[in-house]
Ligand SMILES: [Fe+2]
């Protein structure tokens with residue numbers, strides 16, 4: 001059995017109301033220690049009001065080579081952007 | 095609005111904790127799912143966010159009705175994209191509600207058996223293409239009026255969902271205005287259709303903001319908790335003030351003979367909708383209540399084998415992977 005501590009991805013909420021954002025990773029034996037370590041590694045200058053830790057193993061990611069099939073279809077759908085429609089100035093912001 | 099007549103739940107919590115909680119809200123802090131919160135706050139929010147989510151989902155039906163019959167391929171693609179956005183809005187909101195300890199299936203079941211409501215507006219039919227214009231312009235316009243202030247609501251996940259939704263709504267209203275403008279500037283028959291759509295949807299749109307403030311007895315607690323940011327009449331007035339010039343630009347007449355600019359107030363005076371009709375629709379007696387619920391129930395029942403099949407497949411795959419390890 002491997003004795004290496006697992007890798008954790010660390011997410012910090014910078015301010016009340018904001019989403020947690022990924023700030024980096026670290027190793028820790030369990031979630032509780034990962035939070036403690038994250039406190040020391042990533043919030044030494046008051047960077048956060050809340051910490052989330054997720055074991056890196058549990059993150060599934062899209063692959064960069066799937067860029068085409070994933071995102072190209074939205075390129076032709078320009079009408080999803082409000083500026084696609086001409087709205088006369090007289091009627092106000094919309 | 096998308097959430098109408100949300101009754102604030104009574105709360106029986108330790109007064110000291112309640113005061114500290116209120117102080118956080120007054121200081122503009124956001125409440126997050128794992129923070130302590132009064133039971134009444136939690137329950138009221140589940141009901142409000144749930145009703146909001148249901149409205150996004152049921153709200154796809156009146157517009158979905160016209161996707162296959164859009165007049166051009168471009169209009170069809172646009173309408174499809176708009177309805178797809180609404181599905182997304184429903185999902186953001188269900189997820190926000192789920193952080194409060196209710197499950198997606200519970201919320202769905204409460205919609206399907208009528209224990210939870212959705213906005214009264216979606217119980218009106220969409221009779222022709224002009225209605226696609228009027229819905230985007232008026233219904234999404236009214237929704238925006240309500241959702242913009244909710245970006246500042248006290249519950250973090252709700253506020254963040256609103257911020258995301260508001261970014262997407264501008265497209266909805268503009269595509270609607272573009273549709274109705276084409277018709278208003280078209281042949282006399284088309285212009286007549288545009289006017290007819292406005293005539294039918296004007297008052298139902300005003301009803302979206304909920305009953306008049308004098309009959310809206312549940313607001314105070316929700317406003318203190320920053321679950322509700324404005325009174326119903328405030329938002330309705332804002333909507334009227336914004337929409338009247340837009341109708342005038344189109345050469346359309348708002349179906350309210352008493353509508354007029356009040357110099358002194360700096361607002362339009364307008365006629366309230368027929369509130370007995372509103373309460374009737376809420377009670378289930380609108381023109382489309384039965385159809386809408388039947389459509390959602392059918393979608394849920396017909397989708398069961400897909401949901402079950404996907405889950406069975408995922409479980410099988412996980413078991414196989416487990417066995418290989
Ligand atoms: Fe929406």
Ligand SMILES: [Fe+2]
Pocket residue numbers: 180234237263266
């Ligand atoms: Fe919308």
